[in-house]
Amino acid sequence: MAVRQWIEGWPVYRQLTGQDPLGRGAAVTSEHTRHLRARTEQADKVVRSICPYCAVGCGQKVYVKDGRVTQIEGDPDSPISRGRLCPKGSASKQLVTSPSRVTTVLYRRPHGTDWERIPLDRAMEMVADRVLATRRETWQDEEDGKVTRRTMGIASLGGATLDNEENYLMKKLYTAMGAVQIENQARI
Structure with missing residues (x-):
C-alpha cells in the first residue's frame, strides 16, 4: 500500500478533507464497518x-x-x-x-444418602403429584358445623424478588387450591 493510499484511507484525513468535518458519518466508516450488521x-x-x-x-x-x-x-x-x-x-x-446452565434437578430419595440427577420434567411431575396428594389428604369441608373448604396442609411463603404480578398469581393459585396460609417475605 502506497503512502498516499494509506493517508487517504486514514479516517482523520477523510474527516478533515471531506464532507464530514465532525467525523460522525462517512469519514469514520471503513470498508469493514460498512459490511457489519447487527x-x-x-x-x-x-x-x-x-x-x-x-x-x-x-x-x-x-x-x-x-x-x-x-x-x-x-x-x-x-x-x-x-x-x-x-x-x-x-x-x-x-x-x-450458558453451557454450565443447570438443566437437571438434584433429588435425594427418602432415607437416602446420595443425590441423583433427574430431569426437570420428572421433578415437576413429582411436585404436582405431591401437592395433589397433600390437598386430598388434608382437605377440610367443614369444621364445627361451618363450611370451610380448605386445606391446612399447604402453605406459601413468597420471596421478595417476586414482582406484584407473580405474587398476585401465586395468591390466586394457592387460594384456588384451598390454602389459607399465604404470606410474602416482603410483608413479614
Missing part, C-alpha cells in the same frame, strides 16, 4: 419478556434465530425501564445460553 437484524422472531433477576420487572426483547436466543436487550416500549437494563439484566443471555 445481530438483531437476522432474528427470526422477537419475543417480549421480563428480566428474571429482581422485582422491578424491566422489559426485555429476546431475539431468537433457529430456536436459539441470539440477543437480549432492553424493551424501549416498557413503561418500567424504557429500554434500559442494569448490568445483570444486560447479561441475561448468559443465564439462558
Whole structure:
C-alpha cells in the first residue's frame, strides 16, 4: 500500500478533507464497518419478556434465530425501564445460553444418602403429584358445623424478588387450591 493510499484511507484525513468535518458519518466508516450488521437484524422472531433477576420487572426483547436466543436487550416500549437494563439484566443471555446452565434437578430419595440427577420434567411431575396428594389428604369441608373448604396442609411463603404480578398469581393459585396460609417475605 502506497503512502498516499494509506493517508487517504486514514479516517482523520477523510474527516478533515471531506464532507464530514465532525467525523460522525462517512469519514469514520471503513470498508469493514460498512459490511457489519447487527445481530438483531437476522432474528427470526422477537419475543417480549421480563428480566428474571429482581422485582422491578424491566422489559426485555429476546431475539431468537433457529430456536436459539441470539440477543437480549432492553424493551424501549416498557413503561418500567424504557429500554434500559442494569448490568445483570444486560447479561441475561448468559443465564439462558450458558453451557454450565443447570438443566437437571438434584433429588435425594427418602432415607437416602446420595443425590441423583433427574430431569426437570420428572421433578415437576413429582411436585404436582405431591401437592395433589397433600390437598386430598388434608382437605377440610367443614369444621364445627361451618363450611370451610380448605386445606391446612399447604402453605406459601413468597420471596421478595417476586414482582406484584407473580405474587398476585401465586395468591390466586394457592387460594384456588384451598390454602389459607399465604404470606410474602416482603410483608413479614
